[in-house]
Amino acid sequence: MKLIIDIISSMEVLIAPNNKLRAQTKPVTKVTDALKNTIGEMIKLTKTFIDPEGVGLASTQVGLDGKYFVAKLKNGSFKAFFNPKILSFSKKQKKMFEGCLSIPNYWGEIFRPIAVTVSYMDLNGNQVKERLTGLEAHIFQHEVDHLSGKLFMDLVMEQQGKLYKVVGKDRAGADVFEAVPL
Numbered sequence: 001m002k003l004i005i006d007i008i009s010s011m012e013v014l015i016a017p018n019n020k021l022r023a024q025t026k027p028v029t030k031v032t033d034a035l036k037n038t039i040g041e042m043i044k045l046t047k048t049f050i051d052p053e054g055v056g057l058a059s060t061q062v063g064l065d066g067k068y069f070v071a072k073l074k075n076g077s078f079k080a081f082f083n084p085k086i087l088s089f090s091k092k093q094k095k096m097f098e099g100c101l102s103i104p105n106y107w108g109e110i111f112r113p114i115a116v117t118v119s120y121m122d123l124n125g126n127q128v129k130e131r132l133t134g135l136e137a138h139i140f141q142h143e144v145d146h147l148s149g150k151l152f153m154d155l156v157m158e159q160q161g162k163l164y165k166v167v168g169k170d171r172a173g174a175d176v177f178e179a180v181p182l
Helices: 033-047 134-147 152-158
Strands: 056-058 068-072 078-089 093-100 103-113 115-121 127-133 163-169 175-180
Touching: 033 056, 033 068, 033 078, 056 134, 068 134, 078 134, 093 134, 093 152, 103 134, 103 152, 115 134, 127 134, 134 152
Parallel strands: none
Antiparallel strands: 056 068, 068 078, 078 115, 093 103, 103 163, 115 127, 163 175
């Protein structure tokens, strides 16, 4: 009889102001089996965040220094992006309400381009170039920022945007926000 044991990952999301969130990342030279396992753990960890939903997680957010992240796609599946680069931004921008797993209970209004042309290496080591729009473009930009040590709060400050803190839930279970002075 074979005994199967599920190993609980010790991977956890770092919370600001942890200095590892400001680290510069190193390019990935090869997608190894160990790196694929790390990606699997990152996806599992991201899926554990439901309120708010986890839609992306960068290596720096779990204390690693490789240039990669995972992100949720429109179809609900997750995808890994290695050595991601933004090649071009659309001129049109949109203000979005943005949060981060590493800065729980805080949200900010941020303007970001609505579309980006990107390049990255996929899980099979293939080089990919594509145009992303909407939420996928927004997530890609947020995670690429992480890989260069930038947090969404930095953008709120740069753009002189509004910052909010979740202070509770209303009777229907929706978050109640309070403006935070900058």
